[in-house]
Amino acid sequence: GESVGLHLPTLSVQEGDNSIINCAYSNSASDYFIWYKQESGKGPQFIIDIRSNMDKRQGQRVTVLLNKTVKHLSLQIAATQPGDSAVYFCAETGRTGRRALTFGSGTRLQVQP
């Protein structure tokens, strides 16, 4: 079936460096994408979203890039901080009228001091 997946299970970066987390999706009908951050013992926390009519969206220290041609999504975190250490999930929803989210399996970001 259609799925949302992630390229790397674990990403380790140095504090202050930029982080890039990638995600591939297979559902060509997906029209809305979201990145969530999940810290241990907590529920997913919304970071940033992007609609399929956009290629890029920026937030505070985060940027999401969408490449619909290759069905690829990325999350860029600038000047990564220890507090950014968490599991990051991409999620999508399609034009089916059902607005629940389909999540990928997650990437663990480890920030080294």
Added chain:
Amino acid sequence: EAGVAQSPRYKIIEKRQSVAFWCNPISGHATLYWYQQILGQGPKLLIQFQNNGVVDDSQLPKDRFSAERLKGVDSTLKIQPAKLEDSAVYLCASSFGLGSGAVETQYFGPGTRLLVL
């Protein structure tokens, strides 16, 4: 603004026992979701409510799982009887609920961690 509340936070039961989880969404949110998150995986939708009606329960194992949202506010998810593979975190989320199919941000509660022995 208070977030999504869930209880209990942790539950340990033996297989074949029953268990219930409770969720109180953000005030004013019409849409409520229950997700199951198995360790190392992303959350998977179990059921979606719009007010007190079910929008999607296609992935809910109805032979053992049930959920209700009788007054369109808080919700209960029940498992009876539980199996070992039900060990997971059960997340509740809510969104404003425009009801038009529009995309909305979902806000998650802290989850209930269930261990079935």
